[in-house]
Amino acid sequence: MAILGQRFAERNVLYEKSRVLGMVTREVTLVQKMADSQRLRDWAAAESSPERKHQALIELEEYRRILRDSSYFFAHAASGNYYFNNEKGGHEIGQPRYTLDPANPKDAWFYLTLRDVKDTQLNVDTDRKTGLTKVWINAVVRGDNGDAVAVAGSGVDISDFIKAVVSSELPGVTNILMDRGGAIQGHPDVSMIDFASARKAAGKEAQQTVFELLDDPRGREALRRAMAALVDGKADVETLDLVVQGQRQLIGVAWFPQIQWFVLTMTSADGASANTRLLPAVIWLIAALVLALLAAMLILQKTVIRRVIRLDRAARDLSEGRHTEMAADPLDDELGRLGRTFGTMAERIASHTEDLERQVAERTEMLEQAAHTDFLTGVMNRRGMLQRLEAERHRLAHTGGFLAVMLVDVDHFKQINDTWGHALGDQALVAVARVLQNSVRDYDLVARWGGEEFMVALFGLTKFDQLRVVADKLLCAIRQNRLDCGETRLALTYSIGAVMAAPQADLDAIVQRADLALYQAKTEGRDRAVLDCLMLDEPACGQQQCCNEDKPCPVAIKGPSSDATPVRSLGAELSAQAGHVVGTRLVAAGGSGLLVQLATLGSDVLLQSC
Structure with missing residues (x-):
């Protein structure tokens, strides 16, 4: 029974990990892409540029429309100006909401992020100006030299976060999210959450940690060892049998390297036993479903699956840039019509791709030539x-x-x-x-x-x-x-x-x-x-x-050849235009010179006839 309970705890924490990743990873990825935007990096390098600011705000608004919370923030390292906007608006987006102050403890999260965070960090905190309590996703914006020049990010409403991530779908199971130090970042009971953990950790302030829930010092030490093993990659999941607030609990712990958090699931020993007793019935049900699926596969093999495989192979070839002729499907059903439509589409894509590659090659050649050619004379630059x-x-x-x-x-x-x-x-x-x-x-x-x-x-x-x-x-x-x-x-x-x-x-x-x-x-x-x-x-x-x-x-x-006829030079003509006449030196092949004084202006002004 102990082994079955351990298996249950392992699968439960892996399931909860997949649920968290399903929501958090998308938001973290979007915020990281936003922070890597060239427009934002350009604005961070020259905050006072109106054009760069305009382009950056357009970029931020585009990300706001696809982020779960419909909000963004962007804070400059040099000036401390903090820009924020959400779907409610209510503020001129071109103006900063406020200016961050390194002397203000509530703004410590920003300067700690610039100093300590390599890419992305999650932090549960309340914004001092907007009053919004969120799970903030902070991503560092780096300049061309690698220095941190700004912080960009978004947030997830704390109640939405608890409902979507922390709340468990299984009875008797409690999910807890915590950072590397054990500070609680997500809990069904909001009062248990340790807000502003980054600032508290830097200032060595008291924090609400998961270790405070454990009654036995040996249990706390066992949990710390399990967390260290997960961070070092020695295991994917760690399971423990600990006493939590007077009750024996089966603990499952998994590590999120993407967000630097742990997910911890607690299941009462009685609840785990009840769940494990259902395991044989679940296994028989799964076996019956597998047999039913195999029967369905055998029935569909000749009429559907082979045709789908053939269509899938053609689609993969097309996605990898290979255009292969696909045999026409003779059946006049949905798959047959789909196959014929796909074949027509593939031919058009191949034709369009060939034309596009030709245009790109021509444009590249033109740009290469323009980069090395003087536009006025047509010779090289x-x-x-x-x-x-x-x-x-x-x-x-x-x-x-x-x-x-x-x-x-x-x-x-x-x-x-x-x-x-x-x-x-x-x-x-x-x-x-x-x-x-x-x-x-x-x-x-x-x-x-x-x-x-x-x-x-x-x-x-x-x-x-x-x-x-x-x-x-x-x-x-x-x-x-x-x-x-x-x-x-x-x-x-x-x-x-x-x-x-x-x-x-x-x-x-x-x-x-x-x-x-x-x-x-x-x-x-x-x-x-x-x-x-x-x-x-x-x-x-x-x-x-x-x-x-x-x-x-x-x-x-x-100089001019020795049989040169003295004629009016361009220098003489230019001097004549100014109202006086100058002498012009015409040099013969041997280097000797002839000084000619001219006083009249003819219809042609020539230096030499060759």
Whole structure:
């Protein structure tokens, strides 16, 4: 009989545990999801932002509609502002109900939750402002760095909680919910509940615990050992035979790791004996029901079950993304019609899924391209160029060859914007991008580096003279372009700073060396290229020059070819617009210069004819 009583206590506490989980787990899960909401985390990070606050309150209202208590609260760690709303309303949801105070003992639950709770905690307490007594579900909201930035949660009305969870459906059985310290969190008699347990435990105040119900000190110690074994996972259920308030009781205890509570069922020894005497009859009844079910299964096997299994298999395949042809059911009954309808639905889902995957792939490709493309010129942006440069450097390190980085800066671009407006400036940038793309090989790269500055990357070079040729070609190509600005057609020029380097060279060092070369080209008079090298051997460099990272060594300055006809420069035109004429330096291939003084304005303003 003792063994049967123990079995009864075990099954009873497992049954009560499943009942509690059925209600509490849903609410805890919803509150945890609410606390993990990105909108709430964003608001906690910037409480004063009206837009984040608006979005967070919308999110909180959506959760309120599906929570059992139709209520929520949200409290900020930084300000202590406490927001609350339930189905009764009665308060402007955009305003805090009150502000929590660390010096107020009634607000200690909030600061203890922030400090001690990892995810979620249940606490039975009365809100000091609203006067509502509930089983509060407190979930910690964590910022991107993992710090606790707020507490979000909901509550379950204490009477509703007792009715749905604590009250037992079996006669002679009493259910008690208690926390890890044994403080009573749920009891059919509300006066037995230990309210504000978290605050009391932190302040070492007296609490109403289940141990006070036990008459024998040895019984209290036995219960503590059983609770410790459950928390450590050594057992799923612990059963004890103890004396509670003068009556011998069979105790069953189970642990809820999800909410950090125990459920304890107490059954009087006489009640347990009465229940165990009914056990043989219950077993015979169950056996009869099983036999009846087996008979029904045999009857239905051919007409229903096989067809249901086939339909279930097709549904599982569909849910896992596999579209399989299902043989048509020839019978014209409910299952047959259901099978044919399911087949039609599966075909439509497969077609829709295929179309959706295609659209997602297209959108992803478009977004990827947009993230690496300059929207004005259509060439790569800085991010795209850096990614490609790194990849090409690693490739060249294995295949051989050198790379060259050319920084190209449009001459007098600020004056173009100031004199003719930004629309013409945009046309100039588009024209430069088009010239650069058309002047290099298909596998070389062109990018807008920033503002009026572009970058050209050349790969697989073997001689420094190849860089000279490309620089000549780029300088010549830009002079073929004209920009219309009223009665005047302007020819663009740009300055180039270029570095040819071994692929092992540091990318930042290459770009810095190219920037220095560009600066020299600008100071030398613009419309030219200054070429440099980095970590090249003497055969590749073609001369006795230093090619190290510490000392720049420009080896060539390129300007207009030696047969250039002196014509009016863009700089001269811009100065003429300001009311005076300046001289323009045109640099020949060998580096010699010709200073030309101009005094008249023609219909074309050109730097060079190539």
